Amino acid sequence: MADTVIQVENISKLYRLGAIGTGSFRQDLQHWWNLYILRKQDPFFQPGGSKSFAAERDQIWALQQINFDVKQGESIGIIGSNGSGKSTLLKIISRIVKPTTGTVKGKGKISSLLEVGTGFNQELTGRENIFISGYILGMSKAEVRSKFDEIVAFSGIEEFIDTPVKRYSSGMYVRLAFAVAAHLEPDILIVDEVLAVGDADFQKKCLGKMKEVTHADGRTILFVSHNMQAINTLCDKAIWLNKGIMKEIGPSSAVVNKYIASMQKFKLEQKWDTPSDAPGNDWVRFKQVQLIPHMQESDNILDIRTPLTIKFKFWNLHPGINLNVGLVLYSYSGDCIFDLLSPTASCHKGIVEGECTIPGNFLNDGSYYITLTVAKDASIPLFNLEECLSFDVEDYREDIHYFEKWWGAVRPKFPFRLQQKEMALE
Template identity: 60%
Template sequence: MSDTVIQVDTISKLYQLGEISTGTLSRDVSRWWARVRGQEDPFQKIGEANDRTIKGTSDYVWALKDISFEVKQGEVLGIIGRNGAGKSTFLKILSRITKPTSGRIRVKGRIASLLEVGTGFHPELTGRENIFLNGAILGMTKAEIRAKFDEIVDFAGIERYIDTPVKRYSSGMYVRLAFAVAAHLEPEILVIDEVLAVGDAEFQKKCLGKMKDVSEREGRTILFVSHDMSAISTLTQRAILMDHGQVSHIGTTPETINAYLNRYVKKNLIYTAPPSDSRPQIIRAEVKTNLPNNHHTCLAPLVVEIDVHTPFPLRGASISFQVVNNRDQPITHLWTFDSERPMCREAGIYQLRCDIQAFRVYMGNYTLKVYFSGPPGGETYQILEYICPFTVEMFELYREFKWYPGTCTYLENAEWVVKKSATGSSHYLL
């Protein structure tokens, strides 16, 4: 007997933008007649790939296009990709919330899905009633649900509110109960979307531990979608990268994460962009390493330079950047505010330099994530991700400091200098 529990065979999903119908009665009749005869929809062929960043010419978009792969029993499969890549659409098809336009999925076993906050709950029913409702949907008897009831409530940590209608729950309480129900009512396949991001850090850690436990000890299959590369790395051994509705890469989790980062990381150490006449923006960013080819020695001074341009005066501007590792985790975050270093109070170009006296991060590959913002709680003018890639080398330092990966998230000391260059002459604003 095959140990494949999910077989996805050329799944595609077509959506029409704007009006739901084809626009004319004759086209609607033609589509209906094609469906009756078991033929392909005559209006599918004009669809475009799902790229949210560009304006298309067609009213039809392929949210998914020819997705094929298999999942084995007991496997924890990660699914990653940028927003709009098609991850949630695929999970909705797998959970039978929506139908594919073409293709087929074969599933062996019951599926419990945690896709959106409140999915599968009736808002007027209490937490207790929803537990029994979800168990009944999965085909469990009342006795089986009662046997699990106390364990579910204890895991969710909402015993005081278990007889309160769930419409009065916060989003965090929703997620706590929903995950506890999905994980404890013994489905063969557990499907989890990004909803765990709603919970607090302690509960997220608890959920990851539970998912690992039900996979390794109970042999259940898990499909896990997340933007948290650390969680994906911790929980999964194999992952899928989705891009514009298609499978871009399938492989081990480290390989897939690297493929994800390499796809979006800008290759140049220096980022540049022309200034805009209409909005404030970052026009240049550079990491100055002490070794050739974007390499840097651990403990050596590191310099980050950021140039911003504003076509009009700003009040309370701030610039900050994160150093991000190859798991997409921010390692350190450094910032400067207008109240500390005057900047952007007049239209023009401002050159910022951040001197890190001793850059103490573990060896590995890193990029910058740069923010250009107004005062706290105000407008964010621009965020740049995956720019200025560089590699940190440790040589023999790890023997002296006994550092290990995953133990180096910290706040770094740094000095900022701001220089205004609006008319060709420059002066420091200290």
């Protein structure tokens, strides 16, 4: 059984808004005496504590009662919306920030990449900063020198290695910072949103290196990212934080699915019982619109592989007219993805229904809405039902280690053949 290298027990972190300390010298002194001399729990920074300290509206619990263990060689992804406490948790584990309550027990050397180039001296060159970072991590000059060429080659900034880092671009900065953190052989590597800065090639190298150090070298990684595909690819387990509370911990794919499902904002169906209540006019009035994702399980996420069927019903209020329905799909940025027109149908007075299926592996990931347009003789618009359905499509990339946004409004999976015909001659 793998050893536990990080043990997080009842970690909470309270911040007070708009002030430093408790508000009085006597209480500040009491706070210091209890915390550092008597080693007691802080009476001022407890839920339901001293009312003289601050009203609840002046306090923010960035983390509340967080508990988990990390085994040696595990890669743990930490996900959640902005402000959920991810970076605060990493800073506490890295011993940059002290928790209000609870303890963190760790075993081994920790290397943290929480902000780009943290710890770099702006006046020193890239070469000098590599050696300084190594010394901070407890390595000897010989150990750093043995890894130096590999670090520089990974960063891709060989020609600028003797230039002061204050002249580096943000991309060069993050390349060198990650290269140093990943190659100086820490037992635990803590990474916060490093993939948000680099280009596609750098992201691929970063993920490849992190997979290498976990699976080949048996080192441990804590990884914060908003890129769910990267979390699924790299991490064995995931922790979902929401407003400082740990909502879920478990296998990365299961936790990511639950997180994405909670973020998706669907309007998948609308119904109207009578024509008098329904949207429309003297020509037509809609009875029902519905979007049906074809998923094996209802709690699965809607991603680019999912076929979507749009069904609709409307009351035709005029006998003997030729009707068409146009289905227009828009992205929420306002771009028209496609405008599809149904065949013409000769309709009598009564209920008319129709359906259309968007195949899987056609749409790119993103947010979309649908407008339905009823027309007479394929040329005379009768009524538009604007934004009647809306949905989100999530990303999915099996065995593809490219993590930037995929180009294009659509992302079709057409037949595409590639094979080697001849072997190279000796």
